[in-house]
Amino acid sequence: MSTKLINRRQFIQFIALASAGWPISGFAARKTPAQKIIGQQDDLVYSDLADPWLSLAEVQEHLLPADESSPGAKDISALRFLRNTLDAPDADTEEKTFIINGVGWLNDLSVKNHQQPFIKLNSSAKETVLRKIETSKAGSRWLSLMMTYIIEALLSDPVYGGNKDKKGWQWLEHAAGFPTPTTEQVYYKLADNTRRRIKS
């Protein structure tokens, strides 16, 4: 049923490729420690951003840019969705590491080819860097994951932190089903909460 599962074998191949061709950068690691878990309703997620989240937010906005008639990544709070999801109890830690390490690779390439980190580049240079990254298997996988999270942020229930004010659904004229999940029914709490209720 799930279509998002990481193909483990490919993942190992990506890591191997990354190690051979894309040395794991200290770029992400030497930035400030990751902030504590962002709550689902926390609108401060875009305040005082530091890497890796600063670069990830910039990538998200490039992949889903705002325009006059439709929301961009920040409008739907795509970063809040990403952080909530990566910090969820059942999150794949390898996937989280892969996403975060990708920021290092991204900025290494950006500095190498354009002498500046990704966030300082203009739109055209950002596109060039991302399309270059896409040519490697690991890079393509990283961008594919980023796109998956953006699409989920755009169209999942707002309870997960994206689709802020249902802007994604409204833009695409999507009629949601009912009932929608409560904060206690999000996918990573549902089974445990159900078990507790059945026992009580």
Place this chain on the structure above:
Amino acid sequence: MKTDYDVCVIGSGAGAGPVISELSKAGKSVLVLEKGPWFTEEDYTKDEMACCRHSIYTPKLEDEQHVLEEQNNNGDWLSESTSESGWDFWNGNVVGGSSNFMSGYFYRLKPEDFRLLSEFGPIKGANIADWPVSYDEMEPYYTKVETEVGVSGKIIAHKHQEPRSTTDFPYPPTIEHPIVKNIDKACNQLNITSLATPRAILSQAANGRNSCEYSGYCGSYGCHSGAKGSARAALLDAAVKTGNCKILPDSKVYKLKSNSKGRVVEALYYDENNITRSISAKLFVVACHAIETSRLLLASTGPKHPDGLGNNYSQLGKNLLFSAGGSGTGEFHYSDMDRLAASAMKTRGPFVNRGVQDWYFFEDKAFAGKTKGGIIDFLLRHPNPISKAMSTRWNNDDNLNWGHKLKRDLKTVFTQSQDLRFEVFNDWLPTDNCFVSLDSTIKDKWGSAVAKVRLGYHEHDLKVGEFLSAKAETILQQMGAKNIRSSVSGSPPANLVAGGCRFGKDIKSSVLDADCKVHDVENLYVTDGSFMPTGGSVPYTWTIYANSFRVADIIKSRV
């Protein structure tokens, strides 16, 4: 000998529900061991993340998986675990099983389906067999499902209508989507009979259950209203209320222990804390998904059954079935319609209750003589927005799609057209290349060997599927659809699986007898789709329910 319970049932889906319900109501003490959790109606929301993006209603593949064998172009069988491929073969491991998540298309088999070999003769390379029971014996139980589980619909006379003991369904059809008028009109113009599809969904409140709420999210989702005829909503809740039925969720049976006489004495299982437990009963019923039922019996070796329960003639796990066929799509662009028609086409909620059975049996020059065909069913594209949006993620040049182009594509996919899909169902012929065994290396999280499934198909399946698919395309063309495309392949739908423990008269060619009792085990029955020697050309659920009611009557007289 004193036992803990009269009957122990392993599994709680469509194959288990009627047995549990009927025996509980008859005053028997029934214990149900279900591997998954016990979600209720209040837990089932319309959340795509829970239903379809994460493994919440099914196990995580790193914990429990399958190994699948497919044939490459050189004829070699190559195996890959599902945790490697991501090809998830679970359907719904919760109380009520996958019946919680069905769309509820309900079809009876036809009398000829019970005697496929006699009616149509052998096909080289296929292990076709007649059933040991007839349609007439099953008919009262099909009828019982209509009232007990709840089937809504409307009988329309047609040349392949199966005999019925009642004139019509107990519940009228669910509310229908406006597009059915277009389907009916096109079929009429083509001289094709358009039929109302019966559904296991209540169109009226009944038996303590609500009517459908028409939220537009049915298949893949658990039902919040109770209208969908899942085993849980229709049967298990009432069984528990009798006071005779106890359901233990999160209880994974890993072996049935048999004694020196070959009789099953205990079910061994892991409880919610992964502690091993055992339970004794006079009689055991296994109904935990066709593949997993074969797996459990293969793992249940004993003094009289060294290769697994019911496997003394190497029949266990053999002749696994899926549903053959394929699917197709046509687009109806709002820009081609006036405002009212476009508004109607955008309707969300009501069902596309239309199907075609004109070619259930047919004669055509491409086939030799009278041929077994199948059905065509129509449905709208699933409304899951994330899934729909994911289809825009790649450009035609295989590069990722992003930026303003992605946004234009998203807008088009979501707002410019309604997609009408069709599905074709035809027989997946049983062959020597489709079976279940135990994998020799990969274990589940409890250390038990996982099921290995060989996924071979018969070329005849594709030929029939393509014949039906071409017919379905003519209907879409007549309706004026654009960008019509379809696909028929031998890739099995993991949610439509049966066989592996076929029933029959001869122990040397079947696992179960006509009562669905394991031939040489006096107190072990199998009541999920495993019993089917051939699958017919419709979704299996109604037949699984009906057969379980039939076997429940047999068991009632024994305990």
